[in-house]
Amino acid sequence: MGDLLLQAALLGASEKLTCAETLAGITVRAAKALNLTDRGTIEKGKLADLIAFPTDNYKEILYQQGKLKPTQIWKLGKEV
Numbered sequence: 001m002g003d004l005l006l007q008a009a010l011l012g013a014s015e016k017l018t019c020a021e022t023l024a025g026i027t028v029r030a031a032k033a034l035n036l037t038d039r040g041t042i043e044k045g046k047l048a049d050l051i052a053f054p055t056d057n058y059k060e061i062l063y064q065q066g067k068l069k070p071t072q073i074w075k076l077g078k079e080v
Helices: 004-014 018-026 030-035 059-063
Strands: 050-052 073-076
Touching: 004 018, 004 059, 018 030, 018 059
Parallel strands: none
Antiparallel strands: 050 073
């Protein structure tokens, strides 16, 4: 399937989506499409699978087109 962030960046650019719309499409909107109510947003009581990137601006995650790699990863709320 390739690199999700690269694919999201290319799709977002071709569809003229904002970075926020593109990231929502691979998080909250994807969870909703799959009827997964326990994930997709950062809220108390939901699964906490998160990744953090070394950037001051969230837009850089997509601008780097998959080259920016996460520096921290959490699975079920615990850093791995």
